Amino acid sequence: MSHPERAELDARIATWMRESDWCEDEERFEELALALFAYQFENCPPYARFCRARDATPAKVRLAGWRDIPRVPTGAFKEMALRCFPEARTVKTFRTSGTSTAKRGELHLDRLDLYEASLLATIRRFLFPDLDQGERMLVRVLAPSPAEAPDSSLSHMFGCTVDQLGAAGSGYDMAAGKLMARALMERLAEAQRADRPVALCGTAFAFVHLLESGGARAHACALPAGSRVMETGGFKGRAGERTRDELYAAIEQMLGIPPDRIVNQYGMTELGSQFYDSNLQTPDGPRRKLEPPWARVRIIDPESGRDLAPGEIGMIAIHDLANVGSVAAIQTADLGRLCAEGGFEALGREPGAEARGCSVAVDAMLGPAPARGSGSAPARRSGPAPARGSGSA
Amino acid sequence: MSSLRVELEQRAQRLRAAGTRLQSRSASEVLAVLCDLLDAWSDPASVWRTRLERELPGATGFSPEVVREGLSRGLAAFTGDRLRELVARELRPGDLGFPLTSVLLAGSIPMPSLLSLVLPLVLRSPVLAKTASRDPVSPHVFAETIGELDAELRRCIDVVSFPGEDADCSRVLLSSDCVVATGSDETMSEIERRVPAHTRLIRHGHAMSVAALGPETDADKDLSDAAVRLALDISLWDQLGCLSPLAVFVEDAAGGRSEQLAASLADALAHAQERLPRGEIAPASAAAIAHERDEARMRAAAGQRIVVHASADTSWTAVLEPDAQWRPVPLHRFVRIHPVDSREALLEALAPLHRHLACVGLEGFAEAGPEIARTLCERGASRVCRFGEMQSPPLGWERGNSPLCRPLVQPA
Numbered sequence: 001m002s003h004p005e006r007a008e009l010d011a012r013i014a015t016w017m018r019e020s021d022w023c024e025d026e027e028r029f030e031e032l033a034l035a036l037f038a039y040q041f042e043n044c045p046p047y048a049r050f051c052r053a054r055d056a057t058p059a060k061v062r063l064a065g066w067r068d069i070p071r072v073p074t075g076a077f078k079e080m081a082l083r084c085f086p087e088a089r090t091v092k093t094f095r096t097s098g099t100s101t102a103k104r105g106e107l108h109l110d111r112l113d114l115y116e117a118s119l120l121a122t123i124r125r126f127l128f129p130d131l132d133q134g135e136r137m138l139v140r141v142l143a144p145s146p147a148e149a150p151d152s153s154l155s156h157m158f159g160c161t162v163d164q165l166g167a168a169g170s171g172y173d174m175a176a177g178k179l180m181a182r183a184l185m186e187r188l189a190e191a192q193r194a195d196r197p198v199a200l201c202g203t204a205f206a207f208v209h210l211l212e213s214g215g216a217r218a219h220a221c222a223l224p225a226g227s228r229v230m231e232t233g234g235f236k237g238r239a240g241e242r243t244r245d246e247l248y249a250a251i252e253q254m255l256g257i258p259p260d261r262i263v264n265q266y267g268m269t270e271l272g273s274q275f276y277d278s279n280l281q282t283p284d285g286p287r288r289k290l291e292p293p294w295a296r297v298r299i300i301d302p303e304s305g306r307d308l309a310p311g312e313i314g315m316i317a318i319h320d321l322a323n324v325g326s327v328a329a330i331q332t333a334d335l336g337r338l339c340a341e342g343g344f345e346a347l348g349r350e351p352g353a354e355a356r357g358c359s360v361a362v363d364a365m366l367g368p369a370p371a372r373g374s375g376s377a378p379a380r381r382s383g384p385a386p387a388r389g390s391g392s393a
Numbered sequence: 394m395s396s397l398r399v400e401l402e403q404r405a406q407r408l409r410a411a412g413t414r415l416q417s418r419s420a421s422e423v424l425a426v427l428c429d430l431l432d433a434w435s436d437p438a439s440v441w442r443t444r445l446e447r448e449l450p451g452a453t454g455f456s457p458e459v460v461r462e463g464l465s466r467g468l469a470a471f472t473g474d475r476l477r478e479l480v481a482r483e484l485r486p487g488d489l490g491f492p493l494t495s496v497l498l499a500g501s502i503p504m505p506s507l508l509s510l511v512l513p514l515v516l517r518s519p520v521l522a523k524t525a526s527r528d529p530v531s532p533h534v535f536a537e538t539i540g541e542l543d544a545e546l547r548r549c550i551d552v553v554s555f556p557g558e559d560a561d562c563s564r565v566l567l568s569s570d571c572v573v574a575t576g577s578d579e580t581m582s583e584i585e586r587r588v589p590a591h592t593r594l595i596r597h598g599h600a601m602s603v604a605a606l607g608p609e610t611d612a613d614k615d616l617s618d619a620a621v622r623l624a625l626d627i628s629l630w631d632q633l634g635c636l637s638p639l640a641v642f643v644e645d646a647a648g649g650r651s652e653q654l655a656a657s658l659a660d661a662l663a664h665a666q667e668r669l670p671r672g673e674i675a676p677a678s679a680a681a682i683a684h685e686r687d688e689a690r691m692r693a694a695a696g697q698r699i700v701v702h703a704s705a706d707t708s709w710t711a712v713l714e715p716d717a718q719w720r721p722v723p724l725h726r727f728v729r730i731h732p733v734d735s736r737e738a739l740l741e742a743l744a745p746l747h748r749h750l751a752c753v754g755l756e757g758f759a760e761a762g763p764e765i766a767r768t769l770c771e772r773g774a775s776r777v778c779r780f781g782e783m784q785s786p787p788l789g790w791e792r793g794n795s796p797l798c799r800p801l802v803q804p805a
Contacts, residue, residue: 046691046694046695046696047694048694049693049694049695049696050690050691050694053690053693053694054690071687072687072691073684073687073688073691074684075684075685075687075688075691076687076688076691076692079688079691079692079695080691080692080695302676302679302680302682302683302707303679303706303707304706305683313676314676314680315676315680315683315684331683331684331687332684333680333681333683333684334680335676335677335680
């Protein structure tokens with residue numbers, strides 16, 4: 001890394017990601033967030049102009065605190081390359097899902113190790129909290145492999161999981177856009193016979209496809225204790241015709257994995273970190289989304305821009321120190337609320353205007369082009385597409 | 394079978410019976426009652442109008458000021474005389490409606506609902522109306538007004554409410570001989586799938602409107618005056634109606650006029666907010682506005698010629714765009730101003746919207762105005778008018794370029 005300031009930032013953040021003891025160290029977060037802002041302000045010209053227009057410079061923000069760092073809307077990732085390094089140094093670009101004509105959001109990376117350290121530390125903690133160091137588990141993925149979908153951040157995440165945490169027999173059950181339901185169910189039946197717990201990972205829509213597949217329905221099984229499901233994707237309250245509760249009940253019926261062993265992940269292409277349901281990590285507490293200590297989630301009042309108290313509904317804002325090479329402060333258009341016990345709840349994007357008028361937003365009228373930075377749901381309705389959108393609750 | 398469904402079926406039966414008696418009355422007698430009703434609603438001093446003004450804000454979320462002004466402008470042309478003209482234009486002696494017409498209302502703007510309820514009755518077809526979730530008021534006031542004017546006609550309209558997802562109850566409504574439905578394309582497709590093949594289905598899909606400013610408004614005063622009237626069109630019904638302009642195209646080959654209009658429109662929207670405060674807004678809508686504003690500011694930071702004019706909260710927003718490219722508009726008084734180089738560029742920019750275009754507000758084109766209006770109408774717009782008049786369509790406005798009464802006539 002040629003930029004000494006950047007190298008030091010990477011090292012300090014990577015150190016935090018490697019620590020097994022996750023504690024909310026506000027002072028450490030503040031210090032790193034301010035240093036990262038100074039770096040991104042200096043090296044990402046459009047972001048610097050955006051900040052100056054808001055009268056926010058590193059010197060001013062240092063006095064006010066990290067919460068005053070200007071947040072970039074997720075939609076901006078569709079409009080411009082938000083990177084702090086020359087294009088030639090790009091080693092990976094992840095893209096949001098979307099139609100062939102719609103613009104897609106892009107996250108450019110100049111190194112993958114930090115990105116992967118973040119995702120692995122988080123998935124290990126929230127999906128595999130019971131695995132000892134070095135222990136592996138059978139992982140089946142209802143999404144294409146990273147080789148087949150190289151620009152999908154979701155496939156990349158699943159790829160890292162299979163590589164680093166998957167036991168023999170782990171792999172992908174989707175290819176050429178098709179879920180191979182029968183083959184998957186045969187593998188699961190084999191796992192059942194061998195009493196091998198399984199981790200099944202995929203989008204909510206991929207699970208809907210699995211549940212609706214005739215071949216799969218005919219091979220319902222009861223997976224061994226210790227099995228689990230991780231689902232993610234643009235739910236917006238419903239996947240196909242199912243609510244999330246209905247989906248979980250159907251998964252339990254078909255695979256024998258109860259809802260308290262099913263974890264939802266909230267993530268988006270524009271972020272280096274992901275957020276998981278708490279139920280495997282802290283099974284005794286209420287289900288809520290938890291973040292790693294190098295990321296902070298705030299709920300913002302769209303009218304005033306102020307932070308909202310637990311229980312109040314507002315926009316989800318994320319400050320993610322894993323986004324070193326792009327912009328760390330992100331404003332989503334997703335709704336959520338903080339939980340009194342810590343963590344947050346993601347509520348998606350409920351329709352607002354449609355019920356009251358006979359007009360309709362231009363984007364909705366012009367067809368499937370994704371609205372408000374959301375690339376996920378429209379594409380996923382037609383099938384279990386693997387790419388992640390901007391915000392998927 | 395749910396008890397509500399059984400009750401609905403019984404009510405539909407009663408309506409059919411009442412309809413048989415209604416069809417024995419003369420068309421002119423029934424029309425006279427409905428004309429009286431419209432005259433009562435368009436009279437600001439009438440008890441019915443007062444009641445609408447009192448009850449609609451709480452039910453719909455619009456501010457009392459918006460409801461008052463919106464009704465005043467919207468109902469001004471909804472008079473008995475205008476209804477007689479429409480009937481004379483479209484109907485022939487002896488025309489009759491269906492034995493039962495179901496009307497599925499949507500949205501919270503009363504004028505379209507009013508017309509949807511009046512027209513089947515004009516044809517002496519009894520009406521089973523399902524209220525919109527956000528306007529449970531207007532249909533009931535309508536039925537009560539009829540009750541005051543004509544007890545027998547009152548028996549020919551019944552207003553029901555049930556959740557849209559109640560398939561059992563929906564089936565009863567969709568089994569009428571004629572179904573008039575308003576809603577999104579998605580809703581319309583779903584209804585179309587579910588109505589029996591023999592049922593006459595009349596669809597009113599969602600639509601949108603835009604404004605276009607020509608080069609003939611050079612004086613600052615003219616521009617400012619145009620902006621004030623445009624701000625009224627945007628602010629009424631909080632930009633949620635299909636006649637609300639979502640975007641303004643400015644023919645601006647020389648540059649500068651679109652900036653001027655954006656600034657004037659921002660001032661006018663701020664003043665409109667004082668006089669006609671925006672109503673309640675869902676967190677998701679507020680979030681969408683905040684997000685679109687930030688996204689525009691970010692594009693500006695990347696070097697695009699964009700100016701964001703906005704209130705401190707989300708009550709109004711005017712974004713000057715660098716080009717004619719369509720972008721999401723989250724409604725609730727959020728408008729984009731697009732410069733275009735020429736008339737051809739204007740028409741090209743509107744091309745993707747033809748299927749859904751309702752009204753185009755047009756000003757500043759001088760002698761070329763009528764020709765542009767004609768072209769827009771040929772390409773799908775059903776109404777072209779001056780700024781400030783977009784929310785006051787005539788009663789006979791053929792939304793969707795289709796006759797209003799004829800589709801409701803039962804084939805002989």
